Amino acid sequence: xxxxxxxxxxxxxxxxxxxxxxxxxxxxxxxxxxxxxxxxxxxxxxxxxxxxxxxxxxxxxxxxxxxxxxxxxxxxxxxxxxxxxxxxxxxxxxxxxxxxxxxxxxxxxxxxxxxxxxxxxxxxxxxxxxxxxxxxxxxxxxxxxxxxxxxxxxxxxxxxxxxxxxxxxxxxxxxxxxxxxxxxxxx
Numbered sequence: 189x190x191x192x193x194x195x196x197x198x199x200x201x202x203x204x205x206x207x208x209x210x211x212x213x214x215x216x217x218x219x220x221x222x223x224x225x226x227x228x229x230x231x232x233x234x235x236x237x238x239x240x241x242x243x244x245x246x247x248x249x250x251x252x253x254x255x256x257x258x259x260x261x262x263x264x265x266x267x268x269x270x271x272x273x274x275x276x277x278x279x280x281x282x283x284x285x286x287x288x289x290x291x292x293x294x295x296x297x298x299x300x301x302x303x304x305x306x307x308x309x310x311x312x313x314x315x316x317x318x319x320x321x322x323x324x325x326x327x328x329x330x331x332x333x334x335x336x337x338x339x340x341x342x343x344x345x346x347x348x349x350x351x352x353x354x355x356x357x358x359x360x361x362x363x364x365x366x367x368x369x370x371x372x373x374x375x
Contacts, residue, residue, distance in 0.1 A: 189220055190229035215240075227251045234261050245271070259283035
């Protein structure tokens with residue numbers, strides 16, 4: 189609501205931006221009685237670790253620097269008519285690494301878990317490895333081939349008997365033509 193109020197106050201120059209902003213769902217903020225600037229409103233909505241998982245879409249450099257200082261807030265901006273999701277900020281990366289290290293089980297607890305498993309007999313022993321069962325295979329693919337036909341006459345195949353052999357004709361040059369060629373070469 190604060191952003192819509194700010195766009196109305198800026199007048200006709202940002203009328204298109206106001207129409208686009210009105211199409212989206214309006215989220216209620218804590219300052220509905222006395223509206224503040226759009227940047228301040230957005231920053232107040234992502235305070236306390238961005239509980240509603242908002243994305244911030246802005247072209248304002250100051251606002252984007254302030255958003256990058258907060259962990260877990262995705263930032264969108266436009267480059268040449270294309271919406272681009274900015275890479276995670278260093279603050280967000282550090283926050284994720286801390287979460288991952290806190291979720292891991294400490295070493296002394298891992299050792300106690302292994303000891304309890306051994307005590308109960310649930311631990312896997314290295315000597316026990318399952319063998320793969322051999323499964324029944326299909327027929328030999330070579331046995332599935334069609335049988336070749338036997339030859340009829342002494343080594344000749346029936347298909348070869350049907351074929352006619354073409355005789356090759358040789359072009360012989362007449363003696364008169366040869367004499368003309370030799371005279372032309374001599375001159």
